[in-house]
Amino acid sequence: EPEVTxxxxxxxxxxxxxxxxxxxxxxNHLYFYWYRQILGQKVEFLVSFYNNEISExxxxxxxxxxxxxxxxxxxxLKIRSTKxxxxxxxxxxxxxxxxxxxxxxQHFGDGTRLSIL
Amino acid sequence: xQTVTQSQPEMSVQEAExxxxxxxxxxxxxxxxLFWYKQPPSRQMxxxxxxxxxxxxxxxxxxxxxxxxKAAKSFSLKISDSQxxxxxxxxxxxxxxxxKIxxxxxxxxxxxx
Numbered sequence: 001e002p003e004v005t006x007x008x009x010x011x012x013x014x015x016x017x018x019x020x021x022x023x024x025x026x027x028n029h030l031y032f033y034w035y036r037q038i039l040g041q042k043v044e045f046l047v048s049f050y051n052n053e054i055s056e057x058x059x060x061x062x063x064x065x066x067x068x069x070x071x072x073x074x075x076x077l078k079i080r081s082t083k084x085x086x087x088x089x090x091x092x093x094x095x096x097x098x099x100x101x102x103x104x105x106q107h108f109g110d111g112t113r114l115s116i117l
Numbered sequence: 118x119q120t121v122t123q124s125q126p127e128m129s130v131q132e133a134e135x136x137x138x139x140x141x142x143x144x145x146x147x148x149x150x151l152f153w154y155k156q157p158p159s160r161q162m163x164x165x166x167x168x169x170x171x172x173x174x175x176x177x178x179x180x181x182x183x184x185x186x187k188a189a190k191s192f193s194l195k196i197s198d199s200q201x202x203x204x205x206x207x208x209x210x211x212x213x214x215x216x217k218i219x220x221x222x223x224x225x226x227x228x229x230x
Contacts, residue, residue, distance in 0.1 A: 031216065033217070033218075035218075041222070042208070042220050042221060042222040042223055043162070043208060043218075043220040044220070045217040045218060045219070048216055048217055055216065056215060056216070056217055058217075089160055091162055093162075093218075105152065105164045105167055106212075106218060107164075108154075108161065108162035108163075108164075110159070110160065110161045111160050111161070111162070113160070
């Protein structure tokens, strides 16, 4: 079964550094998402992306965050100047989503654990 | 704004028993979808079961079934014949017209041998 893949599985970065988290969505999917989960807390929506632009973003997704689909297969989340509170598990998800609301489930990757030192 | 509430932070049951995880939600939308996701210790997010709000029939997927009460905005998950591999964090989730998923805080389920 096709999967969403995320790399790296664990990223350790110094505070203030830029970090890029990478995701390869399922190939025929059109909608892409990033979520984060701070340790011990619930999963929170960050951003959705369709047709090469952001569809929706949460209040968490401030100017430090950006997303990109640089080459038609990868979907990246960049954090420009990381803060300690950015430490979390970041999940990428994708879905076919033809009509909203869609029962097409969002397929999640295994996540990237981001640790900010 | 939509909210999802899971009132049981943690539960433990013996292997082979049946367990029900509670979830309530709040929305003004009429057309939406509900999901249960499982997050084992490996931290993956795995879709367990989904329910369309316009369907009255409760969804079933092998040992997993839901009790969907639309008027009460309740969406509980029942796991029958629980297995050690069911040990995980379970998240109830809502997906409405804006396409993003709203998750509950999760219920940590321990299946005891």
